[in-house]
Amino acid sequence: MKQSDKIEVIVVGAGPSGLACAYTLAKAGVEVLVLERGEYPGAKNMFGGIFFSSIMEKFFPNFLEDAPWERFVGKRKFALLTGDSEMTFEMSPSSFNRSPFNHSFIARRGQMDQWFAKKVEEAGGNIxxxxxxxxxxxxxxxVVGITSGGDDDSFLADCIVCSEGANSLLTERAGLREKIGPEYRSIAVKENIRFSQSVLEDRFGVTGQQGAAYEYFGSSVKGLLGNGFIYTNKDSLSVGVGFSLSDFIKSGNKKTPHDILEEFKSHPSIAPLVRGGETVEYMAHMIPSDGYNRLPKFYRDGLLITGDAAGLLNTSFFHEGVNLAMQSGILAAETIIEARAKKNYSSENLSKYEEKLNASFILQDLKNCKNFLSFLTTHKAIINEYPALMNDILVEYFTVSEKPKTTIKKEIFNRIRKNVNIPRMASDMWGAWRNLV
Amino acid sequence: MTPETIIHAAPHGKKKLTLEDKLYLVKTKKDNISHITIEHKKCTRCQNKVCLRVCPANTYEERDGKIEAAYENCLECGSCKVACPEGAIKWENPRGGFGVTFLNG
Incomplete structure (x- = not known):
């Protein structure tokens, strides 16, 4: 190995956290090299579709004009699906529809990550x-370097940042976490379905750069712990499903992830939204669901881990990932800059990274939703039974007949009394409020 | 309260794509060596063979009682490795520059 191959900091992976780390380092005059396994930054990446931009906007105040986002999220819909019905709550607040658009933009990772990577290079980082x-x-x-496996193909560095993503192969290998089992990950599959812009805008009731984010809960994914989604790009939809791997395995479901996506797409509420489009791509990715109580170790001598590799993803309804990833990259960079001043990258110095994570919204938010998945796992009625019951009750209430309304109300009341264990439901609802919101 | 029927609506006027059709759409640079290796000995203990249904690309197949991986179809999610109860699947990233390139990730 040539001595010239030694660099101050190597970042493994050019996703949001790796690039945020590299950008912060480069701006501070630290020599940084980002290694990306794909043919360009973002080539291996997939997310649902919403880029939460508050942190990116601090880097680049002209994000709105300059970044390659598809549409801003002006319209949000949260739907509960039962077998063949839908109940929906939809919102389009004026504040989401004007700058800064709630810092929520529908985007495609290939475009966004390449754009960000270019900024890193402009700041002096190498990729x-x-x-x-x-x-x-x-x-x-x-940890003193990395290797691609070839004999003379390696780089040495003062410090390494591992931003390898959800697969976490290196993190596992470095002994920072136990073997990843299915309880630590969810899987998501999605399709990109192309439409003419006018059809898309008419169908989703959006205009100009406005976009819509539809999330489908309840039994949208065959009663599994997860959900379906539709996000509007400029002239295409991101349509997908995501669900817990352990729940999928336990359910003994004979369906494959692709089957579950197809069934979601053919639900009577979804089919009219996706029909007639041309599927141009099909993708899959894992999502960390480590949760606050099972996070890996974040550092060791000469090494820090960030983003999905570190399990830093909000596993609740909020589905925030990109902004947590970016913030963790920034905190890793700040830790390195401090360690660099002392010329000491020991685990003791790098442990400041964990303190920073604890003090930031990242671990505070993860702590807040620490019981989200475990609560839903043990309270499946919230996914399957209650939405269906609510649907039945509303249907009965609004069904037109010659029955007097007082009789209908009595019947509904009797049905609830017969079908529902009221104390259990009350306790479930209280638990949902405490653990899910 | 159980759902009775689900309407399977085919997209109007368009042929419904199969999984094979969709995999064909994925931009892939095929390597001549597999990034997936299977320890077949471990598979013999396995009861539920979850690899056969967890893969979104249907990469795994049982042939003559042996699990085989059509690695060139892999979408690189890594779920198979995580889901395999026996730790029989050794899943590595494809070599740099090989494997999938997502355009709309």
Whole structure:
């Protein structure tokens, strides 16, 4: 290995957290090299579709004019699906429809990550694509470099940041976490379905740069712990489903993720929204669902981990990932800048990273939703039974007949009394309020 | 309270794409070596063979009692490795520059 191959900081992975870290370092005059296994930054990445931009906007105040987003999220819909019915809450507040658009933009990762990568390069960072890191190099227990597996194909660095994403192969290999089992991950599959812009805008009732984000809960994914979604790009839809891997396995479901996506798409409420479009791409990705109580270790001598690799994703309804990832990258960079001043990248110095994560919204939000998945796992009635019951009650209430309304109300009341364990439901609802919101 | 029927509506006027059709749409640079290896010995203990249904690309197939991976179809989500109860699937990232390139991720 040539001595010239030593760099101050190597970042593994050019996703939002790796690039945020590299950008912060480059701006501070630190020599940084980002290694990306895809043919360009974002090539291997997939997310649902909403880019939460508040942190990016601090980097780039002209984000709105300059960044390659598709549409702003002016319209949000939260729907409960039962077998063949839908109940919906929809909102389009004026504040979401004017700058800064609630910092929520529908985007495609390939475009957004490449744009961000260019900014990193302009700031002085280097990015090498098509480079897959296989393992870390160690010296007396300290991480001192990376290798792609080839004999003379490695780089040495003072400090390494692992932003490898949800697969977390290196993180596992470095002993920072136990083997990832299905309880730690969800899976998402999505399609990009193309339409003419006018059809899309008419169908979703959006105009100009306005976009819509529809999320489908209840039994939208065959009663599994997860949900379906539709996001409007400029002239295409991101349509997908995501669900817990452990729940999928436990359910003994004979369906594949692709089957579940197809059934979601053919639900009577979804089919009219996606019909006639041309599917141009089909993708899959894992989502961390480690949750606050099962997070990996964030550092060791010479190494920090950020973003999805560190399980830093809000597993609740909010589905925020990109902004947590970026903030973790920034905090890792700040930790490195402080360690650099002391010329010491020992785990003791790098432990400041965990303190910073704890003090930030990242771990506070993860703590707030720490019981979200476990609560839903043990209270499946919230996903399957209650939405269906609510649907039945509303249908009965609004069904036109010659029955007097007082009789209908009595019947509904009797039905509730017969079908529902009221104390259990009350306790479930209280639990939902405490653990889910 | 159980749902009775689900209406399977085919997209109007368009042929419904199969999984194979969709995999064909994915931009992939195929490597000549597999990034997936299977320890077949471990598979013999396995009861539910979750790899056969967890993969969104239907990469795994059982042939003559042996699990095989059509690695060139892999979408690189990694779910198979995570889901395999026996730890029989060794899933690595494809070599740099190989594998899928998502255009609309």
């Amino acid at each position: 090498i694509p098509n480079y897959c890191v296989r393992d870390f190099l160690y010296e007396k227990g300290k």
